Amino acid sequence: NTTMNIKKISWQGIDAVLLETKVYEAIIVPSVGANLVKLYNKEKQIDILHTPSEGEMDTFIKRPQIFGVPLLFPPNRIEDGKYNFAGKNYVFPITIPAQNNYHHGILKSQPFTITRTRYSSDAVEVEASFYSNTINDAIYLNFPHEFVCRIRFILTDKELTHIVTFNNLGKDPMPVGVGFHTPLRLPFSKNTKKSDYKLRLSAGSRWELSERGLPTGNLIDLTKEESLLRTEGLDVTGKPIETAMTNEAIQFNGRPYSGVILTNTKDNISVCYEVDDQFKHWTLWNNGGEVDWVCPEPQTWAINAPNLKLAPEITGFQSVKGGKSWSGTTRFYVK
Secondary structure (H helix, E strand, O other), rough: OOOOEEEEEEEEEEEEEEEEEOOEEEEEOOOOOOOEEEEEOOOOEEEEEEEOOHHHHHHHHHHHHOOOOOOEOOOEEOOOOOOEOOOOOOOEOOOEOOOOEEEOOEEEOOOEEEEEEOOOOOEEEEEEEEEEEOOOOOOOOOOOOOOEEEEEEEOOOOOHHHHEEEEEEOOEEEEHHHHHHOOOOOOOOOOOOOEEEEEEOOEEEEEEEEOOOOOOEEEEEOOOOHHHHHHOOOOOOOOOOEEEEEOOOOOEOEEEEEOOOEOOOOOOEEEEEEEEEOEEEEEOOOOOOOOOEEEEEOOOOOOHHHHOOHHHHHHHOOOEOOEEEEEEEEEEEEO
16 A cells, blocks of 8 residues: 555654655654654644744754643653652752743653554554663653653554553652643644634543642632533633643543544534543643644643642552553544
C-alpha cells in the first residue's frame, strides 16, 4: 500500500520522522522530546495541533510545551521544587520564580532515539526511547532513577494512538506522574472562526488553587459555566482560562468517554482526544484566550500530587516498583 509511509525528513531545519496513511499525516521530532509536532487529517484538511511555523522554531526548542504533544514528567507544578518519597528527597530547580515552583520537567526537551519502526497492513508505527542513567544524566541528576521512557506512535486511517511507557530499571520504587500539554488548533477548519467552536471535556470537580497555582486540598463543584464542558460544550476563547479539574467520564456516541471533544459547530466536525483511565486529572489552559489554540492537559496525577496530604486514590500519585513498568495511552481522531 503506497499510502502507508514512514520516512526520515528534514522539517523546518530539524531532523524529523514522517508517518503517513491515506487519511493522516504525522510529524515527530525525536531530538526535542519525541514531540508529535503535527497531525493532519488530509480528507477534512484539519491541522489538529498547534504546530511551530518556520519563524517559531527557536521558541519551539526553548519552550516545546506550547507546541505539538510535549511529554510532561512530572505534569504541572511541584511546590518549592521538592518532595519526599520512600525515604528519598527529590529536589528540582525552581522554574517559576514568582511562585517558587518547579514545573513540567525536562523530558519534553530531551533527545529521544528511534528504536523501532513497523509497517502492517493497516498501520505504521514508530517507537522513540529515552534512557536515563548516571551517564545520560540530564534527568538522573535531580531524579536518581534509572529508567527507559518509550513513546509509541501508531497511525492508521482512523486515528493516531500515542502510548507512553516508563520502565523502572532500578531497584527502588520510582514516582511516575505523566501529562501532556496538548495545544489544539482553533480554528482547525478553513472558513470558520473561533466563535464557531465548543469544547467538551470529561471534567468532574475543580481543584481549588492557591495564588501559587497549587491545590489547597479542596475539591469544589464546577461553576455553572464550567459544567457546560460536560454537556453542550464551552466557548474557550476571548477570556483567560486556567482551571485544574478531576477526570470524570462523559457520554459521547452512546458510551462513557474520557477526553476532549473540540467541535466546529458550523460543519459539525470534531477533533477527539481520548485518554485512558491512567489520566485522572485535567488542566484546561488557553494562555489568556487570545491565541489560536486551546490546551486541555491530561495528567495522571493532580498538580503537586507528591506533596498533597490526600489519599493517592484522590491525587493520582503513583510509583512503579523496580523492574516494573507503567503505561498510559491517548488517541486522536476526527469525527
